[in-house]
Amino acid sequence: MIIRVLKIAIFILLITPSFGFATEIRINFTGTQLAWNIPTIGVPTSYRIYWRSSAQSYDRVNRSQDVGNVLIYNISALGLTLYQVYFWVVTTSDIDSESGYSNEIQGKYTDQVPQTLTIGGGSRTLSW
Numbered sequence: 525m526i527i528r529v530l531k532i533a534i535f536i537l538l539i540t541p542s543f544g545f546a547t548e549i550r551i552n553f554t555g556t557q558l559a560w561n562i563p564t565i566g567v568p569t570s571y572r573i574y575w576r577s578s579a580q581s582y583d584r585v586n587r588s589q590d591v592g593n594v595l596i597y598n599i600s601a602l603g604l605t606l607y608q609v610y611f612w613v614v615t616t617s618d619i620d621s622e623s624g625y626s627n628e629i630q631g632k633y634t635d636q637v638p639q640t641l642t643i644g645g646g647s648r649t650l651s652w
Contacts, residue, residue, distance in 0.1 A: 549626035551614050555634040559596045560614050560626065568616035573597060575610045582613065604633045
């Protein structure tokens with residue numbers, strides 16, 4: 525019985541694609557950076573981020589960027605419009621395949637570190 529279960533498990537591992545599935549990647553956005561987790565299945569060779577405004581669709585040619593094998597990406601180099609709300613997804617890639625989209629998140633691109641910190645109803649201005 526144990527040998528049969530092991531054979532089935534090995535078979536499943538052999539037929540599983542080497543890239544992560546979209547539902548496994550969870551992304552978050554801080555205003556200047558996107559971050560995501562490593563998928564639990566497969567070993568991606570790179571990640572691709574996609575962005576759009578509310579009126580657009582995702583576009584691999586004009587609104588995506590291969591970011592390599594990193595888990596955090598600073599979006600300031602993408603030429604985005606400041607204070608515009610964007611929608612984001614991430615995919616994983618291996619040599620010849622790309623996964624489906626991750627969860628979609630939205631956020632306003634600020635390209636700056638906040639200067640005011642609010643704690644317990646009071647505000648303090650930070651300088652550095």
